Amino acid sequence: MNSKLKKYYPLLPVCVAYLILFLVGRNVTGIWQLVSTLLFYCALGQAFNIFLGMTGYVDFGYVAFLGVGTYGMATAVTGLAGYEGLGVGVIVIGFALAVIMATLLSMAVGAVALRLRGAYFAIATIGVNEGFRYLIEGANLWNGSSGMIFTAELNQILGRDLAGRVMTFWADILVLIIGVAAAVVTLLYMNSKIGYALTALREDEDAAKVMGIHVTKFKIIAFITSASFAGMVGAASWALKTPYVFPPEVFEIHYTIEAIIIVMLGGAGTLMGPLVGALIYGVSKYYLSIFLPGFQLFIFALVIIVIIVLFPEGVVGVLKGKTRNNRLKQLIL
Amino acid sequence: MLKIEKLESGYGAMQVLWQPSLEVSRGSITALLGPNGAGKSTLLSTVLNSVKPWGGKVYYKGEDVTYTPSHKKVHKGMALVPEGKHLFPNMTVYENLAMGAYLDKALAHKSESLDLVYTLFPRLKERHSQMAGLLSGGEQQMVTISRSLMTKPELIMLDEPSQGLAPKLVSEVFETIRKMKYDIGLTILLVEQNVDASLDSADYVYIMHEGSIKAEGVTEKIKESKDITSTYLGV
Numbered sequence: 001m002n003s004k005l006k007k008y009y010p011l012l013p014v015c016v017a018y019l020i021l022f023l024v025g026r027n028v029t030g031i032w033q034l035v036s037t038l039l040f041y042c043a044l045g046q047a048f049n050i051f052l053g054m055t056g057y058v059d060f061g062y063v064a065f066l067g068v069g070t071y072g073m074a075t076a077v078t079g080l081a082g083y084e085g086l087g088v089g090v091i092v093i094g095f096a097l098a099v100i101m102a103t104l105l106s107m108a109v110g111a112v113a114l115r116l117r118g119a120y121f122a123i124a125t126i127g128v129n130e131g132f133r134y135l136i137e138g139a140n141l142w143n144g145s146s147g148m149i150f151t152a153e154l155n156q157i158l159g160r161d162l163a164g165r166v167m168t169f170w171a172d173i174l175v176l177i178i179g180v181a182a183a184v185v186t187l188l189y190m191n192s193k194i195g196y197a198l199t200a201l202r203e204d205e206d207a208a209k210v211m212g213i214h215v216t217k218f219k220i221i222a223f224i225t226s227a228s229f230a231g232m233v234g235a236a237s238w239a240l241k242t243p244y245v246f247p248p249e250v251f252e253i254h255y256t257i258e259a260i261i262i263v264m265l266g267g268a269g270t271l272m273g274p275l276v277g278a279l280i281y282g283v284s285k286y287y288l289s290i291f292l293p294g295f296q297l298f299i300f301a302l303v304i305i306v307i308i309v310l311f312p313e314g315v316v317g318v319l320k321g322k323t324r325n326n327r328l329k330q331l332i333l
Numbered sequence: 334m335l336k337i338e339k340l341e342s343g344y345g346a347m348q349v350l351w352q353p354s355l356e357v358s359r360g361s362i363t364a365l366l367g368p369n370g371a372g373k374s375t376l377l378s379t380v381l382n383s384v385k386p387w388g389g390k391v392y393y394k395g396e397d398v399t400y401t402p403s404h405k406k407v408h409k410g411m412a413l414v415p416e417g418k419h420l421f422p423n424m425t426v427y428e429n430l431a432m433g434a435y436l437d438k439a440l441a442h443k444s445e446s447l448d449l450v451y452t453l454f455p456r457l458k459e460r461h462s463q464m465a466g467l468l469s470g471g472e473q474q475m476v477t478i479s480r481s482l483m484t485k486p487e488l489i490m491l492d493e494p495s496q497g498l499a500p501k502l503v504s505e506v507f508e509t510i511r512k513m514k515y516d517i518g519l520t521i522l523l524v525e526q527n528v529d530a531s532l533d534s535a536d537y538v539y540i541m542h543e544g545s546i547k548a549e550g551v552t553e554k555i556k557e558s559k560d561i562t563s564t565y566l567g568v
Contacts, residue, residue: 193435200421200432207419207477209383212407212436212484 007191010271010333014183017275018042018176025172036172038282040237043179044255045262045274047229050186051222052260053269054195056202057121059223060256061109061128062230065102066238067250068132069231072098073239074148081153090157091166095235102231103224105132110223114216117205126253133251147246154243171240178236179275182229186271189222190333198222202269261304267314271333276315334359334488334520335380335411340389342379349375351544352389357488357537362514362521364535364552366528366566372544373524374416377490381406381413393488408436412486416493418473420480422466426457429465429476433483442485450479453512471502478509482517489513490522495530503527507534528566532556540565 021042025035048062076094080086086093113124137145155163189195197218200208208215238250258281266277281300288296311318316332323329339352349372357363365373378384380391383403391399398406421429430450434443451458454475460468465476474494481489491510495503507530513519525531532538538555540548548561555561 196432196435200435203421203423204419206383206415207421207480209403210381210407210413210415210419210481210484211433212404212439214402214404 006330008187009330011183011187013272013331014275015180017279018180021279022176032169032172034282034286036175036241037286038279039172039175039179040233041258041262041278041282042275043175043182043233043237044230044259045266045278046179046182046186047226047233048259049226049263049268049270049274050182050189050229051226052263053267053273054186054189054198054202055219055222056268057114057118057219058260059125060122060253061125061132062226062259063253063255064109064129064132064251065105065227065230066234066255067129067247068101068105069098069234070238070245070250071136071142071148072101072231073235074150074243074245075142077150077153077157077239077243078148081150081156084157087158091240094239095232098231098235098239099228102227102234106224106227107220110220114219114223129251129253129256133247136247142245145247147244149244151243154240166240167243171236174236174240175233178229178232183271183275185225185229187333189225190271194218194221199269261300263314264304265307265314267316267318267320270314270316270320272319273314273316280315334394335522336390336392337376337380338390338392340376340379340391341387342375342384343387344375344384348387349544350379350387350389353539353541353544353546354389355539355546355549357520357522359520360514360518361536362510362523362534363537363539364523364525364531365539365541366525366531367541368565368567369526371541373541374492376541377413377492377522377524380490381411407484407486408438410485410487412481412484412489414478414481414489414491414494416496418470418477420465420473420476422464424465425462426465426468426476427461429480430457430461430483433480434485436484439483439485443483446483446485449517450482453482453509453516454479471498471505474498474502474506475509478506482513486519488520488522490524492524493526494523495525495527503530507531510534528562 021035021038025032052058073094076090076097080090080093109128113121116124136142142148158166197213200211200213201215201218205215239245262277262281263274265280266275267273285296288299320332323332335357337353337355339354340350341348341352343349353376367373375384379386381403382401386399390397393409393411421432430447434440434446456472457475457479465473478494494506498506510521510523511534514521523531523535532552535552538550538552539546540561542565547565
């Protein structure tokens with residue numbers, strides 16, 4: 001029993017970090033906006049890590065899953081606006097729809113792109129978000145380029161007070177919960193045979209194959225899991241927080257790049273990494289935009305080069321190496 | 334044990350295998366020899382279906398497995414030791430071996446297989462907690478072979494196991510291959526460019542050139558036939 005429980009110790013620092021983040025946000029005036037951004041980055045990184053970190057494949061079209069998640073929530077809220085009795089149930093349905101749509105998209109993308117390896121996979125995915133954006137605009141899906149604005153519907157379903165609280169507070173809490181859930185799933189995977197299979201294929205796909213591992217299956221599992229969390233992040237952080245959606249905003253490759261920076265900075269394939277990366281990235285981006293406006297991207301470009309050259313395993317990767325021989329090691333994964 | 338009939342495959346538009354047929358009988362060491370680019374590695378990859386067959390048949394224990402996915406073939410007891418050192422450099426020797434016992438069937442016999450591997454390669458036991466990437470070339474090759482033994486195979490296909498090794502280690506590798514046959518009772522399909530050493534160990538020999546089998550026979554016959562050895566093997 002004890003050793004079974006020990007496997008879950010690494011969740012402790014994760015939960016503590018989220019708790020501190022929450023308490024700081026609630027008790028320091030004027031900081032909730034920053035905390036909300038940080039929570040978004042944490043959840044984004046944690047979700048992306050399940051794919052990028054565990055398989056070593058870089059998906060440049062990742063933001064598309066957040067985008068379709070946002071559309072999933074938007075569709076649920078606008079479509080069910082007449083059923084006021086459903087109340088909060090609409091949000092639950094919205095999340096379900098977001099997950100389903102992100103899963104379907106990831107299966108479609110994965111079926112084609114996951115047959116490719118390494119750099120070829122990355123190249124194949126670059127166009128996914130752009131392609132999807134132009135599909136929505138060109139085929140006039142979901143109102144095409146004029147987007148969807150559903151503040152009124154949200155007010156109608158939840159009532160003006162609750163809708164306001166959802167936009168300013170509960171959406172962020174949902175993002176927090178999604179981030180924690182993604183971390184829990186990451187750890188569950190790490191502790192199971194899925195984790196072993198993913199580690200093997202990340203290190204050497206040919207070797208994994210001759211060990212009898214069905215590599216495609218496990219890549220798809222990681223891809224779908226990661227995508228469905230992304231869908232939920234989009235639904236909570238973009239659709240509920242700001243109840244409108246425009247294709248150019250939700251299919252912006254910029255967010256994918258941020259997710260890659262966060263995961264690499266913190267440590268790809270580690271449990272804590274995305275969280276650490278998100279906090280470092282989010283806080284420094286916030287202060288850089290105040291003190292050196294316009295230079296953030298330039299500075300992050302340099303930072304990412306330095307990281308890849310000096311410590312490719314990221315902050316948590318380095319920490320893991322340093323704590324290998326002491327008592328802290330069971331907390332850091 | 335393994336029977337290949339007129340196998341065809343290639344990459345893109347380029348055909349590499351031009352209908353080679355061969356047979357590996359149970360408990361034997363069968364060597365597949367030939368120069369660079371003859372298609373030997375492609376043949377092994379196609380047998381395992383990690384390169385898709387274009388035509389022909391592969392039978393394993395009498396069963397048609399031509400289009401069976403690779404991971405299922407491993408489950409059935411076929412193992413491939415790929416060319417070059419495909420091991421996990423950032424894991425310890427033990428972790429590498431444990432990874433080999435990934436399948437349920439292999440996991441059930443993990444400690445037994447581990448004992449076997451450690452008797453076969455006592456050096457790996459000494460080094461079990463070292464990072465695999467820090468081992469010498471010969472030791473790394475031992476880890477790769479051992480990891481495939483951990484999958485509990487009945488047929489093991491080795492792709493140039495002596496490649497890039499010092500002469501002394503080459504003879505060690507071939508000694509191990511003989512042990513795998515005599516002590517463990519494995520069936521072995523050996524792909525090699527090291528003609529002399531292979532001819533010393535093999536029971537039956539196939540000679541491959543430009544994607545098809547040009548000659549075959551029991552080892553003694555091949556050795557005697559100056560025509561064959563000088564034309565295809567440069568001996």
